[in-house]
Amino acid sequence: MFVTDLLRWAWSVGGKIFRVVPAASILVVIFTLASQVSALLAALLPLKVIILLGSERVPAYFPALLHGYERSTLILGLCITAVVFFTFHLIAEGLLTRLSDHGARALIARSRKLTLFDNQERTLSKAYQRFAGTLAGGVFIAIASIALITVYPLQALVVAGYLAITWAGLTLIHHFTSVFHGHTEDHLFKLIGILGSVGFFITFGCIVADILLGSDVSVFWALFTLLLVRQVLRRCASFVTDLISLYGQRLQLNALLFQGHVYSGKANGEASGSLWSLADPQKTHTWISPLIQRLIGNIETEFELHILQSGMADLVQWRVEVAGSGQSYLVKVFGKSRAALARHEASLFTVMNEGSAPLGQLCLVEEVDGFHCHVFLWPVPSVLDPALAKRASMQVTSGLLALSPSSSLVDMFSRSRPMLWQRIDLEVLPRLELFAHDSRDLAKKWNGSWAAIRSRLQNMPLTLMTTDLSPDAIGYDGDGVIWACQWGRWSLEPVGAGWPVSEKTLPFLEFALIEAQRSRPELRHVELDDAKLAAYAFAFEKACQRQNYRTAVELLDLIFALSVSLDTCRQ
Structure with missing residues (x-):
């Protein structure tokens, strides 16, 4: 469901962007692609120069076109070409910034809305450039895949199989387990980066095994394939993480791009209501009960819950009265925006937790569905x-x-x-x-x-x-x-x-x-x-x-x- 919603949203945003600023959007995609290719070649050519410096003549596995040049001439030519590609990469990046700012201003002007939040032009400009970069990454992946199929079909099959197995595995784990529940986007992005690196080393192992088994693939094209696979996997990881990051800004971007959307000023996490879902009366007793049982050591004890107004955004709290003991507790759950406050509060009670008034006593520090939770003794009735x-x-x-x-x-x-x-x-x-x-x-x-x-x-x-x-x-x-x-x-x-x-x-x-x-x-x-x-x-x-x-x-x-x-x- 999440993937379907993400792709549908990306399609609608892409359609809006290309309808309003088609020329700038096409140029941004082209320059992004050119910048990526130039950066790749600028990184690849110095490796060839190092290889030539370590050889007495042009290696046999170099393309036949290069064998007609002297070694010193070839070294100088490759150095100059690398500098040219790097310079073109810098120029393309500068043009990308200008085009993105122009596109963002045009999109905001077309929406004809009041200023919705601070730095909205900068936010839209970055999102616009990121979205165009995602499209360019998709184009790069398509072109690189065609090149990979042409140069080394076996490794193209290995990469495609690895991506398919990884996708299927993540989907099954997400649907049938709770491994990913409660984790932030940063954890997901790290996992995607790790999976990309694993795919690279699997491809490297397959290339080495293929050559050792007698394949007639030249060393030059094997090296080219390895670098190309590295870039493809990186672009795949960036494609996924960029789309997820953009989707996380959808409330702001929708308000800026579409006439029928307004911006409430709430973050996406707040709008989702995940913190307040813990306050659902049908759920509250379920997750608070184990916390109280850990404190009193009696699983049969009954208690009453009273939700309290915290007077602070993104903080929900309850008073828990334990039947028969005269004890009462304060259960506090901090939202994501209050995580730093929760940690700072806990740091105080790691040192001063004697229960002296008016300081109180912190009895338990836990995490509930990824939110910081503190339980205090609270004798206030x-x-x-x-x-x-x-x-x-x-x-x-x-x-x-x-x-x-x-x-x-x-x-x-x-x-x-x-x-x-x-x-x-x-x-x-x-x-x-x-x-x-x-x-x-x-x-x-x-x-x-x-x-x-x-x-x-x-x-x-x-x-x-x-x-x-x-x-x-x-x-x-x-x-x-x-x-x-x-x-x-x-x-x-x-x-x-x-x-x-x-x-x-x-x-x-x-x-x-x-x-x-x-x-x-x-x-x-x-x-x-x-x-x-x-x-x-x-x-x-x-x-x-x-x-x-x-x-x-x-x-x-x-x-x-x-x-x-x-x-x-x-x-």
């Missing part, structure tokens, strides 16, 4: 009231101040991510000067104070923090203890960083710091102004990221004033 969200998020940040990150976590994070004092640099200063009342004064303060500010931030103790503190990500347990469940964007920051800096919330930092100092002795030397400095610096960095430069300038004034105050107190 109900969804948080949005009216309590601000207060609850501050409680999470306050609770994290009391947790001391281990040295191994600090080492791992500092080797992987830039710290706050490393993320703020001089590149932002020219932009800030555009919004400052006195740009010279700003530059003077920056140059005079920023090195000391960075040094102060660098010498402060670190604390764990997260920015994912929406009402869907936090909640209270039965004892009123706050917990958070989204840790895909955790980071280590100087104490105080991440605390809200508004006039209403900043005063509460003092109480949070005093409370944290009871659990972390290393915080007792941290002054309140140091923590405020970290809070302002973190807010400044976030404002610069959002290009909210007026706010950034205001924060910078507060940072400089606080830095001067700290320097005065310590002198």
Whole structure:
């Protein structure tokens, strides 16, 4: 079914392209074919030159046409010819880029649609060139097959048989097993490349065996056949992978090419609904049950499932209440676009997994149908009231101040991510000067104070923090203890960083710091102004990221004033 749909789609796209820009499309196919042939000859001729350099005369297995030339003349001629073919290859590639851009612009103009997404012309240009390259690859395969049948019919039969057996084998494996289920396109492309290499070595073995058994095929034509088979198998692999890649962009390409199609802004993987298929009530219990049974060790235990709103795209989660035990779990499944967040979250709990509030405890890391799945202990019985969200998020940040990150976590994070004092640099200063009342004064303060500010931030103790503190990500347990469940964007920051800096919330930092100092002795030397400095610096960095430069300038004034105050107190 997939192959039929792919070929039908490719046929409709090809028809559309050749109707709208026939001349450019034909030229793209011709130049692509010429570029491929030129590249092949440019790679083949130097081999002949090396053979001639190692021989005292022109080898007997060279074509009779070349025996009429002297060895030195032939070497020089082949070198010049190789350079000519390579130059033609470069020229053809340059023309291909221009023709592809022209064809893409013509196709977009013909569709008469609004701008659908960023870089749509570039996307269509690459797809157009790739599609034309696929057609040229098909033409090359056809021509090469005819040449192979003419030069060496036996090896043509070997290649055709290998391709037929491989195709049949893959089809049967796909239909009757689950070997390919859950694998990405990259795995498929690697497999196709490996199969192409296997086919080449099978052909090589057949050629060697045929010559050893007394075949009258000349060494020259055997070498030519080997190189031709290599190119045919490469083009076959490229033909398949390019078509699959283009088919993966079909929503975007259909919207750009066809009048009746619109673009919803969703990726193909999202449109397929494969992640949300796990949320089907008829399927959910089937795949969650083995996970819970692994945790509780009792296959007879019953449990209830409650799907929870995650507040994050491409992330689905459930609360699982185990009957009779009083235990409840949070099962999270990350979509493909959230795989990096899943890995980052898991890396935190490989080091800090004691179950201390508000961090929680990660019980299980698994894959479900190719999606990352995390299972947490989750003692939160109900969804948080949005009216309590601000207060609850501050409680999470306050609770994290009391947790001391281990040295191994600090080492791992500092080797992987830039710290706050490393993320703020001089590149932002020219932009800030555009919004400052006195740009010279700003530059003077920056140059005079920023090195000391960075040094102060660098010498402060670190604390764990997260920015994912929406009402869907936090909640209270039965004892009123706050917990958070989204840790895909955790980071280590100087104490105080991440605390809200508004006039209403900043005063509460003092109480949070005093409370944290009871659990972390290393915080007792941290002054309140140091923590405020970290809070302002973190807010400044976030404002610069959002290009909210007026706010950034205001924060910078507060940072400089606080830095001067700290320097005065310590002198």
